[in-house]
Amino acid sequence: MENKADxxxxxKKEAKNPGKLTRMFLTLYDVxxxxxxxxxxxxxxxxxxxxxxxxxxxxxYRSLLLISTTGFITGMVFTKQSRPSLxxxxxxxxxxxxxxxxxxxxxxxxxxxxxxxGKVGSSIGAELGSMRVTEQIDxxxxxxxxxxxxxxxxxxxxSTITIPILTFYTAMIGMLGALLNVSLSEGTSPTAxxxxxxxxxxxxxxxxxxxxxxxxxxxxGIVGCYQxxxxxxxxxxxxxAANSSVVIGMFxxxxxxVVSVQFFGLFRT
Amino acid sequence: xxxxxxTDSGLEKVIEIKGLYKSFGSFDVLKGVELDLFKGENLVxxxxxxxxxxxxxxxxxxxxxxxxxEVLVLNKYVERISYRELLELRLKVGFSFQNSALYDxxxxxxxxxxxxxxxxxxxxxxxxxRAVEEVLDSVGLLQTINQMPSELSGGQRKRIGIARxxxxxxxIMLYDEPTxxxxxxxxxxxxxxxxEVQERFHTSSIIITHDLTCAKAVGNxxxxxxxxxxxxxxTFDEVFITEDERVKPFYDYNFIQ
Numbered sequence: 001m002e003n004k005a006d007x008x009x010x011x012k013k014e015a016k017n018p019g020k021l022t023r024m025f026l027t028l029y030d031v032x033x034x035x036x037x038x039x040x041x042x043x044x045x046x047x048x049x050x051x052x053x054x055x056x057x058x059x060x061y062r063s064l065l066l067i068s069t070t071g072f073i074t075g076m077v078f079t080k081q082s083r084p085s086l087x088x089x090x091x092x093x094x095x096x097x098x099x100x101x102x103x104x105x106x107x108x109x110x111x112x113x114x115x116x117x118g119k120v121g122s123s124i125g126a127e128l129g130s131m132r133v134t135e136q137i138d139x140x141x142x143x144x145x146x147x148x149x150x151x152x153x154x155x156x157x158x159s160t161i162t163i164p165i166l167t168f169y170t171a172m173i174g175m176l177g178a179l180l181n182v183s184l185s186e187g188t189s190p191t192a193x194x195x196x197x198x199x200x201x202x203x204x205x206x207x208x209x210x211x212x213x214x215x216x217x218x219x220x221g222i223v224g225c226y227q228x229x230x231x232x233x234x235x236x237x238x239x240x241a242a243n244s245s246v247v248i249g250m251f252x253x254x255x256x257x258v259v260s261v262q263f264f265g266l267f268r269t
Numbered sequence: 270x271x272x273x274x275x276t277d278s279g280l281e282k283v284i285e286i287k288g289l290y291k292s293f294g295s296f297d298v299l300k301g302v303e304l305d306l307f308k309g310e311n312l313v314x315x316x317x318x319x320x321x322x323x324x325x326x327x328x329x330x331x332x333x334x335x336x337x338x339e340v341l342v343l344n345k346y347v348e349r350i351s352y353r354e355l356l357e358l359r360l361k362v363g364f365s366f367q368n369s370a371l372y373d374x375x376x377x378x379x380x381x382x383x384x385x386x387x388x389x390x391x392x393x394x395x396x397x398x399r400a401v402e403e404v405l406d407s408v409g410l411l412q413t414i415n416q417m418p419s420e421l422s423g424g425q426r427k428r429i430g431i432a433r434x435x436x437x438x439x440x441i442m443l444y445d446e447p448t449x450x451x452x453x454x455x456x457x458x459x460x461x462x463x464x465e466v467q468e469r470f471h472t473s474s475i476i477i478t479h480d481l482t483c484a485k486a487v488g489n490x491x492x493x494x495x496x497x498x499x500x501x502x503x504t505f506d507e508v509f510i511t512e513d514e515r516v517k518p519f520y521d522y523n524f525i526q
Contacts, residue, residue, distance in 0.1 A: 139366060143359065143384035143433065145383065146356065
């Protein structure tokens, strides 16, 4: 009888103060439920079309300047750094192909996703976190509105839609950077540059890049929203939500990059 | 001063709470709370900070789930109904937050339109605008319609928060510390507004506060949350004419000091 009482007390205590491992599994389960809820709420009416467009504008249009600058510099620097190695074999004519493949397969998706994780992920985390701690999310709940649909679904969808578009935009701007470098060094005409570059790109490259970018966009949106939506502990919680959105988002993007390179590599052989 | 107690007999209960328990970690907040709210009355819930007053109304509105006990709101068990049913119930239960919780990225008009357009999708743009203007007029803040929440004073924010709940024409109002952090004159304005809401919109209300002036001005009935339970209930005088050492300091602080 006494043992039974002790076990019950321990279980009760464990339920209220879970250990590290239990907490980790509880968080994973919570994240899984959050993702399931996104798919459930995302496809059921009513739809928040206006808010979705506003978020696409916020995430996409407002990131353009940063992404353009980074993409252009990356294309130019990558070309400059690659030239000496190719020149050793007299293969500088391969530069357009090399840059195009590198940009489309890895550099553009990864660069765009990392920039978005920093800019968009942190902003989503901080915005939702601050709405949580100032009870604005609760205010939506009690006014018979579904805050998940309005805040989470729209932001995750917006980042899933806009990151692939931004990825191809980054690739294009990167190519312009590369063209500038190649034109200045070797006097290659834009027509010849793009013809060589486009010939080397396959349908698989475009498909793989699109799928990766969609996955990155979804990850950035979900991580930012999960961290912000579940933040607590006042202003400290808002800071943590913004920070974790970036750190966890970037970490997951690198893991996804490694996995996708292996996966799409299977189709290239 | 509001001393009129509505008689319990023959009145319809709009909220009925039985054996409510809630704890956070190892801290037990509510320990078997029993409470009824009758149709048309203003019930003031008093208590020290951290005694679970706000927790109680958050459980009533379904924002928190109880550990044990039953919460019957307008004949529906809050803890047992589906999310869809809870949303329908929330249309009839307004909640005014302590810090107003206005959406800070929206104007006053957008704050008020937000719940209305999402719950009454058949309304035309003109009808929505008219409803917004009417409810703003009823709280005396029509002139703030295009302002951002950051441009409003504390009292104005409270009143806009109340207007945002009134736009859905609720049957029950839950006020969380409506006069907290306001100057005495604005407190009086908020007290008058709570009474006006009761008379004009025929709402039943629970008012959470530790401001006894507010309790005296708006409450048909007053109750005190002590050690996780409601210990005393009645009119203001019935509750405070006592030698109970747990109750006396409330009165002494507010009216003597």
